[in-house]
Structures are given as structure tokens and as C-alpha cells.
Amino acid sequence: MNIKKIVLTTIVAVTGMSCGKDYLELTNPNQQTTATFWKNDNDALMAVNAVYQSLYYDGTFLRFAQCALDLRGDDMMSPSPWDVLSNTGSFKLFNNTIMQQWLWIAFYGGVTRSNFVLSNIDKVPFKDQELKDRLRGEALFLRGLNYYYLVTFFNNIPLVTKFYENSSEYFPAQASPEDVWNHVYSDFDEASKLLPASYSGADLGRATKGAALAFLGKSYLFNKKYDLASAKFKEVMDMGSYDLMANYGDNFTEANENNRESIFEIQFSRDVGGITLGWVSSPAADWSKTTARAITFAPAPFGWNDAAPTQWIVDEFKKEKTKSNEDDPRLKATIYYNYPGCTLYGQSFQTVYAAELGKLGVKKYGNGGGNVPDEKDWRSGINERLMRFADVLLMYAECQNELDNRAECAKQIQRVRNRANLPDREAEFAGLSKENMRERIAHERALEFALEGHRFDDIRRWGWLQNPTRLAELKSHDPEFNSYVPGREFFSIPQAEIDVNKNLKQNAGY
Template sequence: MISCKSDFLDLANPNVQTSESYWKTEDDALKGVNAIYQGLYYDGTFLRFAQCALDFRGDDTMSPSTWDVMSNTGSFKLFNNTIMQEWLWTAFFGGVNRANLVLDNIENIPFKDQNYKNRLKGEALYLRALNNFYLVSFFNNIPLILKSYKNSGEYFPSQATPEETWTQIMKDFDDASKLLPSGYSNADLGRATKGAALAFLGKSYLFNKRYAEAALKFKEVIDSKIYNLVSNYGENFTESGENNPESIFEVQFSREAGGTTIGWVDVPNADWSKTTARAVTYAPAPFGWNDAAPTKWIFEEFKKEKTIEDQVDPRLKVSIYYNYPDCKLYGQSFQQVYANETDKLGMKKYGNGDSGVIDEKDWRSGINERLMRYSDVLLMYAECLNELGNTGLCADYIQKVRNRVKLPDRSTEFAGFTQAQMREQLSHERALEFAFEGHRFDDIHRWGWLKDPLKLTELKQHDAEFNSYVQGREFFSIPQAEIQVNPNLRQNPGY
């Protein structure tokens, strides 16, 4: 037999980069950060499933879908092994790992400009916090992973307590806010900013009832004078209104960027589209799949109060297709399309029904997903003020949002409310301002409504899907596939 030295064969593939051959230059760091943003385009994040997971469990949204993954999400019937939980878990943890790769390696890369390095590090911290924010909101008991899998050597992590995870999320957002710029040139629109980090830091405090700390962060965003409410509410949900002065952070989608292949859950290719499937998922049939629909309750809630011009709240026609004179969708008359369904309610917000397309069935919407709007900061700040005993100032901030849609000035009336009355008013205001934007379920959950028998009864009246809610299912189950490969994971209560 002929023998040879062990280094005779070079087993490294010269055509494939490794962690050892990468992470050498500033450009490597930039591409690494860009890859974290790419993680927001997967079906388990904001291509489609994240919006469904956020919206369908709210009392403003129901799912009449024939696909049980969708309909069972809305009725709290998802069990241990469906792609809803699996893809959310996989895609958002993928974002965490990509952020960790940048944070593990950026300190070893020589930078000519320290500010540029700080910015990239801030983006990675922000995006790690953002991914963890959604993970802990969806699953509650998750592993807290602060190193890339390769560098940690821990392939079977245990779950942290929710408190530990929230503490790290707050730290990451706080650290990011000290490194990120306040804005960018047009070429870099959509990247994380100081304002985005502060707003999500405030939201994280609010979710944990740390009202004084949350209020300070929201006030910092307000006092920056960078953001304003746009005059036309509907501009927040169209391509033409993207990255407007009200937008604090939005996921950038485009029909022009990339190719035309839908990017589901896989290694990204150059031919991947940078579009979202939200529009086709939510759009009413026959223009989309009708996987989501407004509840009758939210429709009626919009009609409770007329504008100062005695008109219906303009947010209703931005958000919902319904039977009113001259209602058109995708170039067709509502009355003709739904002649036999005159009480039909269809999702309009984030759709392309006014853009000239005939339907959404190419799956390729270019409308950016707004994850944080300035109106949310104003109303969250108002909520903190109420919880801190300042109902008068709280009333002023509520009215700022109402003024945009020309609702009557009731600030003096609101200022006389008790704290409990103001909570009810804030619930109403938030439901109308953020219908179908992924906030409602998180709101009713953090307000404790699911543990309040009277409020739970009210929710069941709003949306019959709550009839099948059981304690524990305010969170999704840990995917069974993950439990089978990681012996350190434990299933959530209620499953």
C-alpha cells in the first residue's frame, strides 16, 4: 500500500466561503448586516406568516381560510407540529444567528471609519433585538442565544426565562440606540435608525409594564422632531407613501429588486423576489386567497364616531372593503362583484386594489411592511402617561392622532376620565388606528384581557374564534420538530 502525509489532500472547497475566509473587510461586515435584513423576507417572517401570526388572533381579524394552518391560527387550535410555528421559529432564529455572526466577528475587522463600524454594529444589535422581540412575543419560553452556533459550541440550548430574554432585548435596543444614526441618505433608506431603536426599546418597556422608562424613550423619539403624522392616513399602506415622515421602521419590499422567484424558506438565490405575499393572502376572493377578513365588530367600531364634517372615519375606507356607494376594488364595483354578499367585508389595508392591477395572484406585492409608525409612539406614550397618573396630558396625545382623521376634539372630556375609563378609550383608539397591523392581539394580551373573565367574554362577542381559546395558547407551541432534536426544550403550557 502507498501511504501519504495527512495534509496531502486539501478538503476545503475553494468556491465556498467559510467563517475563516470571510469576515476580513468592511465590505464583508456590510454584507453580513445586509444578510440579517434579508431574514425579514422569509415566509416565516414578513413575506407572509409573521403578519398572519400577529393579526389572526386579534378580535379585529378572523380567518375564513380553507387552509387549516391559517384558520387554526385565528382560533387558537394550532398544536405542536404545523408549519406556522416551525417557520416562525426557524426564520426569526435565523435572523438572530445572522446578527450574532456579525457581532462575533466585527471587532476583528479593521475599519477606516469608526462611525461606520458603530453603525453596522448598531444595526446588528437592533436586528437581533427585533428578531428576539417577535420570538418571545410568539413563544415566550425561548433559548436566549448570544453567540453564533459555530462560536458558542452550544447546539442544544436551554430556554431562558422570559424575563431574561426581555432584559437582553432591552439592552440590545438600548446599545443600538447609542450607535445608530438618526437617518440615512436615499441609498440606505430602510436601515435601522436611532429612532427605531428608541421606539422599540420603549415598546419593550411598555410590554413589561415599566411605564416610566417607556415614557422616557417615547418622549425622546417625540422630542427628536424627526417624525410627523402624514396628513393622509392611507399613505402609510401604499408603495407611493413608503418611508414617509411617519415611518420609523419598515421592511423594504420592491417589485423591481431581485428576480421573480418567491423566497420561501431556503438559502436565498439571486433570482429571489424582494416582494411580500401579504396582499394575496389577505385580499378577498376572487382577487386573493381570503385567508383573512375583518370582524363585524371592528367594522362597527369604526362607525361609532363621525368626523367634524359628519363623515365616516376615513380609516374605515382605507382598511376595509364594504358595501358603500362607489366602492371599487381592483377596477371592479363592489356591488357587482358581491351582488349576492352585500354584507361582505374584505381586507383593503396593505393591498393593491387601487393600483390598477386586476388581482394579487402573482404573489408579488411591493408594499413595505411598517413595523413602527409615529402614531404608535404617540399612543403608547399616551398609555404610559395614563398609567403614571397624568390623564390630562394623555388626552392631548390621543387627540393628536384623532386630529389627523378629523375626529372631534374631545381632549377636555378625556382629561376628566378616570384611569380605567382612559384605558378603555385607548383600547378603542388603538383598535381603529392599527387595525390589521399586527398590534391588536399583543395589546389585549398585555392588558390582561385573556385572564379577565369579563373581558374574555367581550372578546368572544367580538370574534367567535375566541370561543376555542384556552389558557396558555396566548403563546404558540414550541415546534415539535425542535423538541425532538433538542432535549433541553420544554413544551409551553396549554399544549
């Protein structure tokens, strides 16, 4: 038993609490309220468990967050017949589609639940101060995480830092992105001082000190605070808790979850709860704790084929052979394509796609190597790895380049390359100029994190969308960039939100 089971058994009680009046203005003496809930350590624990539930909705990591993160990169495109997804990949979303709306609702739901904890936890007469500190740290981390995604998705967002009993009376204006980022830094920093280095047993999967430090470093990196980011990544590296898995593919399977490379991952399981898919509304005991990523991304006829790798990323993998003169092994762990012996869901690629041998399919985070015939029950149990140690190493390397320490940068790049059995080029890379090293980092990150939702955020923070030469390259990698409009590196503010909150202003480009 771990946190995914704890979340299921405690979320219903917490989210069932009403913040307003019921229709008859009567009080149910058996119903939990904010006035009666915060009585003991277990109440606080249940409330924090409820915050984790916010990561399981369709607007977060049940499905839509992965689509929002992945489909806009040049390593992936969307052939989906559903315009919500195909328009996400081609920057053509209108102001009021469910993509923006569900992201906004679900991630702000996580903020609200975090604020609920942080605004009330001091009411509890804790018997265990260490538990109180840990729970506060978890709530701070989860609030920081939700705001991290909100500001990277929307840029101009309200910053709400306390719980309001009646949210209908509160219509905040947008804060500056700088103010939001400063709050993200603060949440992750404070969380890192309160959270333990690791957990075991039922608590496996909760936020750790390493997770808070890694996301704090990544937040600094997004804003070019290289010295601050470098220091936080180095703290993670010096903890001694993390290392690269010997087998790259072990990072994306159900069998190797919560491994030594994983710093933070969303816990999914086919063995918890019922089989009802938890799309919307309040969670119930029969809700499944699974993800719909696999069916969404899997190639037809095994899934919906709403996403597919681009030929560019395949070609990028093939630019350099291993020491054994073979293709980079990360390619076969990431993508289904036409090579001898390729099988998926128990069938030969060459047989399934005999009339379409140029087919490319998403393998990463799928169940094609297991014992299931397809993904069409919608219920994948593969945990979503939001932060891997490999990312910390390459982000640290990027900081070292910007701080003019090319030798250390090259060392960490080669450390990641070694797992893929690529030639040792550390000395060569150490002699590169800063600009040429940036090119090398971009290449190495594209391969290590292909189809994991990092690529678009990378090219956006590097300023490639504002660089005509770079934008032309992106268009050659993925024709979906032909319809990019300046400003659409961020999603529009959902029109439904603007309609009810007149203080909100629409983002540029829409």
C-alpha cells in the first residue's frame, strides 16, 4: 500500500465539505465542515492527501496536462481527429476550448486545496511536530507545483495564496509573471526545508526534499537565474539518493516505478479503487487511479493515435552511433518504427503496418511491451515521472555552461550519454564555445527527454520562437509551427473565466 491508495480512501471526505450554503440553508450534523474538520493530526493528513488527488484529473495528469506539454514540441505532432488536440499541436486553439478550461480548473483546484491546508493546519493541536512540518512541506510543494504549471501554461494568472470560504466573492486580477514565479520559488524553498529525503511503505510517492530542490532549480532555470539554479541542482546531486537507471527504458514502465532515478512521479495503479474513469466531479470510491495517457498517445489500432513522433526526432537520434555502431538505444525505448524485430502489443510492426512501413508511434509510457492486446480499456497504471535525475544532471550542465564552466558541463553531459553507450566526447565538448555548447545541450536534451513533455518548454525558454532563424528550423522539424502566432507560446485565458471575472485580461495573440 502506498500513497495512491491513501489518496483514494481520504479524498471523498475532504472534498465533500461545502464552502457555501445548501439549497435549503439547513445544516447536516453528520457532514464535515471547515469548522468541524481540523481537530487532530489525521484530519490534517487527510487534507494533504486530498491535494494529491488534484494531480489525477483530466485537466492535470489523467490526460490533458501531458497533451498540453507534449503536442506543441517539434518532437511530436498531433494527427488527432479531435480538434481540441490537433489544434493544441498547431497553436490554433480558440479562447474557450476545454483544453484551456480544464487545465485552468484542475491546476487551480490543486492551488485551492493546498491553500485550504496551509490556511488551517495551525488550528490542529498536533501531537507530532515532525508530522506537522512534513505536511506543511507537502502542501507548499504541491501549491508550488500547481503554480509552476499554471504560469508556464498561461503566464498571466491570478496569484491566490489563502483559502476563501466563499470563492464566489473573490475575483482576483492577474499578478505579474515575476510575482508568481517569486511565490513558486518561495513555496519550493520552504518545502525543501521541511520535507524528508525519502519515504517507505504507505508513504512512498509523497513529495520529498529532493523534489522540492529539483523543481526550485528548474524554476530558477526557466528565468535564467543560473547561479541559483545551479546551487539547487548541486544539492540534489550531493544528496546521494539518486542515480541513473542502467536501463533507460525502466523509467517509463509500471514494473520499475519509484526507482533511484525518479525524483517525483504521479502514482497510478490498476489495482486501486474501482474501474470508473474519474473525469470530472467529486471523487468516489469506485474511481480508478489510472491514467489515460497510454490510450491517447498509443498508435492506432492499439490506441487513439492522438499523438505521433516527428520524423525529425527519429533522424536526430540517428545522427550518432553507439560505441557498438548501433542506433542510440533510447530511440527504440521511445518510438515504434520499422526496424527488424520491432513488436508492439504482441504483434509485429511489419505485419500491422505492412501498408504503412513509414509509420511512427509513441512507445514511451505505453503498455505495448506487456501482456495487453491494446490500450482501449483506458486504464494504464504507469506512473508519470515529472522529474528524473537525468533532468537534474542536464539542467545543471546547462547552468555550468552559462556560468562559463564548460568542463563541468561536458562531464555531466557525458554522464548521461554513457548510459546510451555513446562515445566519450567529454574532452571535445569541454573545448566548445558557449554558443556551440548550447547547441550540444539542445541536442542532448531532445534525445534524453523525447516525448516526455520537456521539449516545448525548452525551446520557449531558450527564445527560439522569437528568433526567425530558429523558428524556421522548428517549422522544418514540424509543419505545425507554420501556424504559430507570437504570443501563442502561452495558452489563452479561458473565456469562461473572463466572463465571470471581469478583472482578467486576455493574453496576447488571441
